[in-house]
Amino acid sequence: MEPLKPFSASLVPLPIENIDTDQIIPARYLKVTDKNSLAEGCFTDWRQDPNFILNNPRYQAGHILVAGHNFGCGSSREHAPWALKAYGFQAVISTYFADIFRNNSLKNGLLPIVVDAETYQALLDLAEEAPEAEVHIDLASQTVTLPNGQKASFPIDPFSKTCLLEGIDELGYLVKQMPEIEAFEASHPARVQTAG
Amino acid sequence: MSKTLFEKIWDAHVVSHPPNSPAVLYVDLHLVHEVTSPQAFTELRQRGIKARRPLQTIATMDHSTPTTPRGADGLIPVTDAMAVTQLKTLVDNCNEHGIPVFELGTEKQGIVHVIGPELGLTQPGMTIVCGDSHTSTHGAFGALAFGIGTSEVAHVLATQTLLQNKPLTYEIRVDGQLQEGVTAKDIILAVIANIGIGGGTGHVFEYTGSAIRSLSMEARMTICNMSIEGGARAGLIAPDETTFNYIQGRPHAPQGADWDKAVAHWRTLPSDAGATYDKQLILDADTLAPMITYGTNPGMGMSITERVPDPKQYSDNSQKMALDKALAYMDLQPGQPLLGHKVDVVFVGSCTNSRISDLRLAAEMIKGHRVADGVRMLVVPGSQTVKRQAEAEGLHKVFVEAGAEWREAGCSMCIAMNGDQLQPGQYAVSTSNRNFEGRQGRGGRTFLASPLTAVASAINGVVTDPRTLVAERAFEVTPV
Numbered sequence: 237m238e239p240l241k242p243f244s245a246s247l248v249p250l251p252i253e254n255i256d257t258d259q260i261i262p263a264r265y266l267k268v269t270d271k272n273s274l275a276e277g278c279f280t281d282w283r284q285d286p287n288f289i290l291n292n293p294r295y296q297a298g299h300i301l302v303a304g305h306n307f308g309c310g311s312s313r314e315h316a317p318w319a320l321k322a323y324g325f326q327a328v329i330s331t332y333f334a335d336i337f338r339n340n341s342l343k344n345g346l347l348p349i350v351v352d353a354e355t356y357q358a359l360l361d362l363a364e365e366a367p368e369a370e371v372h373i374d375l376a377s378q379t380v381t382l383p384n385g386q387k388a389s390f391p392i393d394p395f396s397k398t399c400l401l402e403g404i405d406e407l408g409y410l411v412k413q414m415p416e417i418e419a420f421e422a423s424h425p426a427r428v429q430t431a432g
Numbered sequence: 433m434s435k436t437l438f439e440k441i442w443d444a445h446v447v448s449h450p451p452n453s454p455a456v457l458y459v460d461l462h463l464v465h466e467v468t469s470p471q472a473f474t475e476l477r478q479r480g481i482k483a484r485r486p487l488q489t490i491a492t493m494d495h496s497t498p499t500t501p502r503g504a505d506g507l508i509p510v511t512d513a514m515a516v517t518q519l520k521t522l523v524d525n526c527n528e529h530g531i532p533v534f535e536l537g538t539e540k541q542g543i544v545h546v547i548g549p550e551l552g553l554t555q556p557g558m559t560i561v562c563g564d565s566h567t568s569t570h571g572a573f574g575a576l577a578f579g580i581g582t583s584e585v586a587h588v589l590a591t592q593t594l595l596q597n598k599p600l601t602y603e604i605r606v607d608g609q610l611q612e613g614v615t616a617k618d619i620i621l622a623v624i625a626n627i628g629i630g631g632g633t634g635h636v637f638e639y640t641g642s643a644i645r646s647l648s649m650e651a652r653m654t655i656c657n658m659s660i661e662g663g664a665r666a667g668l669i670a671p672d673e674t675t676f677n678y679i680q681g682r683p684h685a686p687q688g689a690d691w692d693k694a695v696a697h698w699r700t701l702p703s704d705a706g707a708t709y710d711k712q713l714i715l716d717a718d719t720l721a722p723m724i725t726y727g728t729n730p731g732m733g734m735s736i737t738e739r740v741p742d743p744k745q746y747s748d749n750s751q752k753m754a755l756d757k758a759l760a761y762m763d764l765q766p767g768q769p770l771l772g773h774k775v776d777v778v779f780v781g782s783c784t785n786s787r788i789s790d791l792r793l794a795a796e797m798i799k800g801h802r803v804a805d806g807v808r809m810l811v812v813p814g815s816q817t818v819k820r821q822a823e824a825e826g827l828h829k830v831f832v833e834a835g836a837e838w839r840e841a842g843c844s845m846c847i848a849m850n851g852d853q854l855q856p857g858q859y860a861v862s863t864s865n866r867n868f869e870g871r872q873g874r875g876g877r878t879f880l881a882s883p884l885t886a887v888a889s890a891i892n893g894v895v896t897d898p899r900t901l902v903a904e905r906a907f908e909v910t911p912v
Binding site: 271304313335344410 | 555
């Protein structure tokens, strides 16, 4: 995975609570066997509505989604962050993320940024008033900076932060734990055998 | 120190826990299906890694598989080219790595969360993962079971471990006794309506209390299955005699001296007296009525006799907007009752309610009735094993004689990626687990409910309180 560098991008406001992964990528798009062909399916049913925000010409340049509480709930499909990334999003900002979506996003370099309600509202206001305005996101200092200089910090667990900043992939990290895993297995015989 | 059931299982599976890092957690059983695994196998192939423990792994086909009747050749026809590729990819991947795979229509194939328990692979105290959020189902056995993403599927295939931050605990205590016509499905819909779909995020549920203890294993699975709809990745129930009786004699259950040893271990798993939880919810089973959802997430539920809520009741603007949007999608008005609302489709199936006891209950309810004119009713067994059992008991004849469709095993209309789906604008009463927009087909509208409510609604052609029919028929709704 590429190291995640600081970036600036404009916002796409989607202030709806509980956006589930079936909306982000409907199940009928899950018959693929790769990760890269999902842009077409991203929010596809909502995009049928001409008034949907992703159809609004003012927000075509936006690469940061600002979405309502509990974003990414429902299905565990990692196709959701794959689809958002394929569509061009680099980060999602919300007041709260569902667990599996947050984990899946972190593993794909799609930054799930949790902010307080006040910052969330300030970002929505900014997106409404000045769609072209860019916010700056710096993972190292864990800050979102608005064009007026207002800063908000966001939490992230130290391990995910290091992985993202240094481009460490978790599978590679786990493979390096093999001596500990072998030691564990030596003292914990397999509980079941699926053959037979 | 007193520990909860969850903490005991967690502690027993931590391989290592370096500072400032998540724990490396060992996985006892990895369940695989066709939809969330291909990219994980690709990842392994690119790195030249073989599955580390193929015989602690099992694969089935369920999501993208049709449930249409078999052809003259005895095979279930798959006509969707992408599904054909996806299913073939699963077989090729499993063969390459030596992972047992149950192919479409074969003896043990079925929904991943139905076959694990019925084969005796799901056992107390285990860690179980699958690239599917309803993996929480297996928690009914006192196993720590949760859904993972495809990157994590690759992690488990390669190392049999996962990186995990320890979740918090949440006790959901349900005491008392369910009234006639009220089932496990109504308990879990009531829990989710109570805490909301994000209420359990970051937590693992443990369901306790006398109402839970009196439930059958299959009813417990229905409850644990929907833990994720309350935001919790896992939901557990302490193992007891009901659990042991269910497991004993199943194909992968321990035998002989191993059985006694296993049961002795399983008896040590329940939460210690004095163990504490980070959060708690208490519900009274006696006061529960059949539940139904009116909106577009499983938290938008109510007693079946209540009326659709008014968005104006919310002071919070985003909550108000969410309900406005949901009611617009559902084409429902605030204050409207759902009882008597027209129904186009009734779906009995899914990893929530497709086991033999669900089908027995549904058959008992519909016997002597007909599916109302203009209503399509599908009954989709959760596995080939459930299907054979139902047919041995003649349940399929009851359904077919009533005018319902009797299908092959699979996820079917719960996920609408296999040919079984609603048409735009249709209303369904479904025993499945999600009523998200388009979940059962683009533009389709879902009322989630119990099998009893679903069947009662099929009979009357409108949303129906099953208690009216249960009373009329005076049969015992007993847990199996």
